[in-house]
C-alpha cells in the first residue's frame with residue numbers, strides 16, 4: 004500500500020492528510036477535519052488539477068499587462084504547456100473582465116479569461 008502525506012488546500016486550516024492508496028485508488032484518508040479533505044485527497048491523488056493564473060501583454064491600454072486565469076481547473080500535467088501558450092500573447096484594449104483571451108488552452112477545452120477590465124489609452 005502506498006501512503007502519501009498532503010496538506011489540504013480546501014480552507015486556511017490546511018489539515019495535514021495521510022492518504023492510503025491501493026491499486027491507484029484512495030482507500031483511506033486520515034487527518035481531515037471535514038469531508039472536503041477526503042474529496043481533495045481523492046482528486047489530488049488520482050486527477051490533480053489547478054486553476055492557472057498568469058498575465059499577457061496589452062496594446063493601446065491604460066496599463067500594459069493584463070492578469071488572466073483559466074476559467075476552470077486544468078490537469079496539473081498541462082500547467083507548464085498552458086504558461087508557454089500564453090507567452091508572447093498580446094491583446095488589444097479595451098478589454099472587459101471575463102473576455103476570452105485564449106481558447107481551449109493546451110487542448111484542455113478550457114479558455115483563459117481576463118480577470119480585470121482595461122480601458123483604451125487616452126491620447
Ligand code: SF4
Pocket residue numbers: 011012013014015016017018034035036037038039040041
Ligand atoms: S479538511 Fe476541511 S477543514 Fe481541513 S483544510 Fe481541508 S477543507 Fe479545511
